[in-house]
Amino acid sequence: MLGERLRVIAALVPLSTRLADIGTDHALLPMYLVEEGTCPQVVAVEKAAGPLQAARKAVRDAGLDRYIDVREGDGLEPLSPGEVDTVVIAGMGGQTIAAVLDQAPAAVIKGVKRLVLQPMNRASALREWLYGHGWRLIDEELVAESRRLYEIIAAEPGEASSPDDVLLELGPLLWKNRHPLLCDHLAGLIEKYTKILEGMDRALASDADKKAEIGARVQRLKEMMKCL
Ligand SMILES: C[S@@+](CC[C@H](N)C(=O)[O-])C[C@H]1O[C@@H](n2cnc3c(N)ncnc32)[C@H](O)[C@@H]1O
Structure with a gap:
């Protein structure tokens, strides 16, 4: 099947x-x-x-x-x-x-x-x-x-x-149509980037600009999650 x-x-x-x-x-x-x-x-x-x-x-x-x-x-x-x-x-x-x-x-x-x-x-x-x-x-x-x-x-x-980077990754139509599994998809991305940030925090040297960019992305994804 x-x-x-x-x-x-x-x-x-x-x-x-x-x-x-x-x-x-x-x-x-x-x-x-x-x-x-x-x-x-x-x-x-x-x-x-x-x-x-x-x-x-x-x-x-x-x-x-x-x-x-x-x-x-x-x-x-x-x-x-x-x-x-x-x-x-x-x-x-x-x-x-x-x-x-x-x-x-x-x-x-x-x-x-x-x-x-x-x-x-x-x-x-x-x-x-x-x-x-x-x-x-x-x-x-x-x-x-x-x-x-x-x-x-x-x-x-x-x-x-083209939509911006965050929507390119999330899926512009998944977002627009509020797909029933969007909450799980968003949660997966938030988890992925949170882990990357934690890894950067543990590293001795990390790129401050990159960290700020990822932090902003996590923030945006969390805001999107609140809209569901
Ligand atoms: C993981 S399987 C996916 C099979 C099926 N499409 C599915 O979604 O269940 C990927 C298959 O694509 C084949 N493949 C990868 N690149 C290819 C290419 N450029 N042209 C033809 N077949 C390719 C691989 O040999 C493999 O059999």
Whole structure:
């Protein structure tokens, strides 16, 4: 059965879209989307030999070879221009996802109408890349699974001005829409920065400007928490 994280990612994939799942691993998401009737065809891309083999076997065993094309390759390289409308990249670091998008062939990325991204960390770096490269956020989700929170970002082509650093890290739409798990997300960030400040206090020498900056960030996050 598909976990909640992949189920929320799947819910952000438009009906009847031609999808590519980059870093598909066991091809769980493509199989779910085809079986549910969301996607008629999926290209599942994987660069590592083990997961590639696992994806091919899973798709074959499920009798879905006609609908899911498992391709070996790096990022969006194995795709042809105009072949897909939606790209999912899930379960990699935020900077890695940004690098995959940055290195995508221009003719391929040009045809993409929606990105659904789930960074494991550094979501702020990914949001920054999106705002800087002609993508606007259209939805953001938080999912609690296996005792951690996952951020999911949906973006479409379009210009939008970037929010400030704090909102880039928190998620501007998670904040705007007061996501039900926002309180937990804020608490996690406050804890992270409080620990960094405590570490700086223990260190013999620490950068006073950096400390003040982090202190101000903690203060701002606490103010935001009060607004919920
Ligand atoms: C942690 S798994 C995530 C699997 C699945 N997307 C999910 O969210 O459950 C990451 C997968 O992405 C693959 N991967 C990492 N970088 C890649 C790239 N540039 N192109 C294709 N696959 C990649 C890895 O080999 C690995 O199988």
